[in-house]
Amino acid sequence: MVDIKQLFQTCFEQKRNTLTEYESKLVLQQIGIPVTKQELVDANEAAVLAAAKKIGYPVVAKLMVEDISHKSDVGAVKLNLKGDDDLKKALKELLAIKTSSTSPKVSVQEMAAPPITEVIIGMTTDPQFGPALMFGIGGILVELMKDVSFRIAPVSRFDCEEMIREIKGFPLLDGFRGKKKANIQKIVDAIMVVSKFVLDFPEVQEMDLNPVFAYENAILAVDARIVLRTHA
Ligand code: ADP
Numbered sequence: 001m002v003d004i005k006q007l008f009q010t011c012f013e014q015k016r017n018t019l020t021e022y023e024s025k026l027v028l029q030q031i032g033i034p035v036t037k038q039e040l041v042d043a044n045e046a047a048v049l050a051a052a053k054k055i056g057y058p059v060v061a062k063l064m065v066e067d068i069s070h071k072s073d074v075g076a077v078k079l080n081l082k083g084d085d086d087l088k089k090a091l092k093e094l095l096a097i098k099t100s101s102t103s104p105k106v107s108v109q110e111m112a113a114p115p116i117t118e119v120i121i122g123m124t125t126d127p128q129f130g131p132a133l134m135f136g137i138g139g140i141l142v143e144l145m146k147d148v149s150f151r152i153a154p155v156s157r158f159d160c161e162e163m164i165r166e167i168k169g170f171p172l173l174d175g176f177r178g179k180k181k182a183n184i185q186k187i188v189d190a191i192m193v194v195s196k197f198v199l200d201f202p203e204v205q206e207m208d209l210n211p212v213f214a215y216e217n218a219i220l221a222v223d224a225r226i227v228l229r230t231h232a
């Protein structure tokens with residue numbers, strides 16, 4: 001269990017306002033949003049192999065350094081590693097990535113099963129209205145089509161259902177072309193949790209759960225980023 005106040009305090013003391021994916025997922029786990037199993041270890045062979053043993057193959061290995069937040073842009077996400085050899089090769093590639101960090105870490109995670117659809121749940125702070133919650137379909141659709149919906153926090157379950165149903169990509173969650181239907185209530189639960197969290201912690205400026213894997217009976221956050229307000 002992580003002490004959220006303490007974690008934020010540590011970030012402020014280190015003069016950084018973006019939590020790593022690993023830290024952001026610790027927070028999500030604490031507030032009740034399902035995240036992938038994860039182990040944070042030093043970027044060396046013995047440590048990552050031990051972490052993978054704990055998690056169980058196949059695993060994902062991601063470079064966790066404070067100066068890289070769009071990880072796949074620089075090759076810092078290695079998916080579907082099936083055994084020690086795959087992981088060793090991935091580690092070499094992760095270590096070749098340019099970073100200003102002097103003590104790079106690796107997050108070894110479970111490889112999540114393919115979802116029905118990837119979704120995005122987020123929060124941005126509106127200068128006038130304060131925290132605004134965001135929902136969208138993940139992947140190319142959200143980037144290309146800006147297919148997202150917003151509501152000012154706090155939201156009701158009804159608001160969350162509307163947010164989900166009003167996006168153009170909703171059929172992707174609703175059994176499009178014979179696919180299974182995603183569990184909308186679990187997505188509603190997660191938006192409700194984020195809504196309460198951002199009101200309880202006004203130091204949070206922005207957050208992104210991108211993507212969240214939506215399944216028939218569950219959701220799972222596979223990437224997350226929390227950004228704190230910078231102190232005046
Ligand atoms: P980025 O920082 O570039 O957004 P992500 O952590 O989101 O990196 O990883 C990129 C993509 O890899 C995700 O959108 C998702 O499709 C896939 N992915 C990431 N982590 C996992 C995981 N643990 N299991 C399965 N797929 C994953």
Ligand code: MG
Pocket residue numbers: 210211223224
């Ligand atoms: Mg991502």
